[in-house]
Amino acid sequence: MTAPIAVKICGLRDRAGIDAAARAGARYVGFVFFPKSPRHLTLEAAAPLAGEVPVGVAKVALTVNADDAFLDALTARVPLDMLQLHGAESPERVAEVKARYGLPVMKAVGVGEASDLAALDLYTGVADQLLVDAKPPRGVDLPGGNGLAFDWRLLAGVTWKSPWMLAGGLTPDNAREAVARTGTRQLDVSSGVESAPGVKDADLIDRFVAAALTAD
Numbered sequence: 728m729t730a731p732i733a734v735k736i737c738g739l740r741d742r743a744g745i746d747a748a749a750r751a752g753a754r755y756v757g758f759v760f761f762p763k764s765p766r767h768l769t770l771e772a773a774a775p776l777a778g779e780v781p782v783g784v785a786k787v788a789l790t791v792n793a794d795d796a797f798l799d800a801l802t803a804r805v806p807l808d809m810l811q812l813h814g815a816e817s818p819e820r821v822a823e824v825k826a827r828y829g830l831p832v833m834k835a836v837g838v839g840e841a842s843d844l845a846a847l848d849l850y851t852g853v854a855d856q857l858l859v860d861a862k863p864p865r866g867v868d869l870p871g872g873n874g875l876a877f878d879w880r881l882l883a884g885v886t887w888k889s890p891w892m893l894a895g896g897l898t899p900d901n902a903r904e905a906v907a908r909t910g911t912r913q914l915d916v917s918s919g920v921e922s923a924p925g926v927k928d929a930d931l932i933d934r935f936v937a938a939a940l941t942a943d
């Protein structure tokens with residue numbers, strides 16, 4: 728049986744965004760803990776926000792090469808359902824984080840060309856989910872959330888045993904095409920549902936989720 732399509736809205740920073748994502752039918756909401764990001768949240772800001780997320784919507788914390796001290800503080804203060812590792816974490820580090828915190832882990836891998844896909848195999852069976860994202864262009868400071876898509880034709884005929892999500896440059900206008908072309912059952916979006924960097928737009932969230940959920 729084909730899995731139903733699930734949407735993750737990443738980089739939420741306020742109650743209005745969470746409400747919009749939940750109302751639209753998103754399955755996951757993402758909080759970014761990366762100071763260089765326009766979507767960065769402090770632990771103090773994230774804790775009450777995460778507490779507002781309705782039951783049934785998974786709360787995902789995105790970190791980049793975070794150490795145990797930060798992850799200890801994060802998991803102690805913010806109620807979470809999943810950790811998203813978006814840096815250069817090795818498969819061993821992913822396994823360590825999973826064991827230490829007892830939370831499912833999603834590992835992001837940047838894809839720009841066919842040779843990048845091999846890295847995903849290293850995390851299959853180690854991470855609970857894979858996030859297949861666009862590789863940031865050279866010189867760009869953000870490892871994700873750049874609003875850029877990779878060439879989805881690279882995924883033709885590719886499958887992984889672990890559940891995976893597609894990310895990178897998704898918008899309300901290309902969500903259906905992304906599902907059709909890649910066969911993904913999970914879509915992760917950030918810039919494509921923003922009116923400005925870090926500012927989520929309820930109408931774009933609505934349109935994105937509606938497009939994704941009717942993509943079949």
Ligand SMILES: O=C(O)c1ccccc1NCC(=O)[C@H](O)[C@H](O)COP(=O)(O)O
Nearest residue numbers: 737764871872873874895896916917918
């Ligand atoms: O969103 C960020 O600012 C960010 C910062 C550091 C690492 C990852 C980041 N975002 C990753 C995501 O999960 C995004 O949803 C994903 O890369 C897609 O982003 P976009 O192309 O903007 O939709």
